[in-house]
Amino acid sequence: MKLVRYGKTGQEEPGLIDENGVLRDLSGHVKDINGAALSDAKLARIAALDVEDLHIVDGTPRFGPCVADVGKFMCIGLNYSDHAAETGASIPEHPILFMKATSAIVGPDDTVSLPRGSEKSDWEVELAVVIGKTAKYVSVDDALDHVAGYCIVNDVSERHFQTALSGNWTKGKSCDTFGPIGPWLVTRDEIEDPQNLDMTLDVNGKRMQTGNTKTMIFSVAEIIAHLSTLFTLHPGDVISTGTPPGVGLGMKPNPVFLKSGDVMELHIEGLGTQRQNVVMDT
Template sequence: MKLLRVGPPGKEKPAVLDDSGIPRDLSAHVPDIGGAALLPEALEKLRAIDPNSLPALNADDRIGACVAGAGKFICIGLNFADHAKEAGAQIPDEPIVFNKWTSCIVGPNDDVIKPRGSTKLDWEVELGIVIGKPGAYIDESDAEDHIAGYCLVNDVSERHFQLECGGQWAKGKGCDTFGPVGPWLVTPDEIDDVNNLRMWLDVNGKRYQDGSSSTMIFKPNFIVSYLSRFMSLQAGDIISTGTPPGVGMGQKPPVYLNAGDTMKLGIEGLGEQAQAVVSAD
């Protein structure tokens, strides 16, 4: 299934994409795409519904973040071998873990706001994991049972805030609008090999990132197991798993985003996003 949320901010309707790409309204079956609706038994009930029996929604309407009410937005840093090389960093022995604040989550095509004082606004196309079945101390061999699906994430980053303002990376990772998520939550049965998906990102029509999840150092099942050693994972938690090379900071000379710039990005099988950068008020 490809699950999504359609409508204005705060008024999104849960939906499933039919075979012709039309979103179909799931409001009569679930209150939203998040929390209990992502438990394995709930997804099985949704899978049994014939999408053609559901009311069609306007395919031109805004698409919201594909997960509602995420409790945690966890990120893995330097998780692609070729990106670590680009950054001049050693390949980590264990996953580097940081957070994006859930208040940064927006729809896949919503504007990205360049914050006040921002001088080094950057992009990162990433594969997102959405947790379904809660758990702690999850064995890697059981991790797939806890994954509701996968999604596209743009890990928008302000490098000056992240690296030059003291403290942890989170300063430059969780500003408002820094977490476009979606368009779809794609259940694992729709993906042939999550460890070999093409990933790309363009800025103003120029291709900067063109990589693959095959160069991930730590794979999704390991990441889920690893994180569950340090925190319980809950239905609707989002884990963003790192980016391939081609970020703005890695260009020679570096290239950063300004108001008026546009980003377009995608992951094979997970859809596309498009954002315009605007200035903060």
């Protein structure tokens, strides 16, 4: 299934995209697409509905973040061997974890606003995992059983804030609008192998990132197992699993960064497309 949240910011309704690409309303069956709705049993109940009985949503409403009430927004850094190489970084021994503020979360096509003073804002297309079942001390073999589904995240990053303002990466990762999520949450049964998904990102129509999740250093299952040994993962938690090469920071000989008026377009195989206009905060 492809589960969505549609409507004005803060007033989103739950929905799904049917096999013909038609948006249908789920508000009569679930309150929202959040952790409480993402257990295997509740997803099975949604899947068992007769889609033809669900109201067709008229027009082309805005899509909000495909999961609501995110408890933890976790990100894995330097998790693609080819991306680590372009930045000159060593291959990490363990997954590098940083947190992104949940206040950064916006819809997949919402405007990205560069913060005041930003000169080095960058793009990062990433596969994200949404937890559906509480995970604590899970094995790699069992880890994917705890996944509700997958979606796209643009891990927008202000590199100067990230590396030069002291502290850790969170400063450059958590600016408002720096976490577009969606367009939809694709349930795990539709993704046969999360370690073989093509992904791209364009800026102003120019291809910047081309990659595949097979070059991840740590697989989705390994990430979940590792994090679950450190703290409990709860339904609705989001893990963004890293980016392939082609970020602006890695451009040679001169890095390229986002500016007002730019347009980012992201795509991951089976997970849809995002499109964001870039503006500067006033």
